[in-house]
Amino acid sequence: MNLYLLFKSLHLIAIISWMAGLLYLPRIFVYHSETTEVSQKNVFKIMERKLYNYIMMPAMLLSWLFGILLIKSLGFEIFYELWMQIKIFAVLILTYYHFLLGKYLRNFAMDDNNNSSKFYRIINEVPTIILIVVVFVVVFKPQL
Numbered sequence: 278m279n280l281y282l283l284f285k286s287l288h289l290i291a292i293i294s295w296m297a298g299l300l301y302l303p304r305i306f307v308y309h310s311e312t313t314e315v316s317q318k319n320v321f322k323i324m325e326r327k328l329y330n331y332i333m334m335p336a337m338l339l340s341w342l343f344g345i346l347l348i349k350s351l352g353f354e355i356f357y358e359l360w361m362q363i364k365i366f367a368v369l370i371l372t373y374y375h376f377l378l379g380k381y382l383r384n385f386a387m388d389d390n391n392n393s394s395k396f397y398r399i400i401n402e403v404p405t406i407i408l409i410v411v412v413f414v415v416v417f418k419p420q421l
Contacts, residue, residue: 298333
């Protein structure tokens with residue numbers, strides 16, 4: 278079996294799952310920040326916690342794991358290529374964004390949200406922009 282193709286397939290599956298969570302969690306935050314009903318807030322808290330802990334966190338960790346295994350199978354000299362440098366930088370931003378969403382989740386859990394629904398609508402665009410950059414960089418592989 279070709280391990281490279283196996284790791285690549287698993288990496289793509291993990292990325293798709295992670296991106297789905299990164300796009301959906303801020304949308305839940307939008308609705309959570311707009312509601313005043315306690316029972317609805319409690320439902321949003323459960324949804325947010327389960328999405329983050331059971332889908333997003335494992336998907337992020339698996340994305341990193343299979344990405345590292347892909348790099349290992351290609352050789353570490355790939356870090357000298359511009360496209361990989363851009364991709365790694367973008368993934369680091371996504372990882373930071375992931376943990377920032379975790380901070381917002383904890384704030385909601387403590388009923389201490391200080392951000393508006395408009396704020397969450399705006400930051401919801403961050404992973405989309407990064408996704409576009411990563412897809413084009415990986416497909417076209419720009420060189421120096």
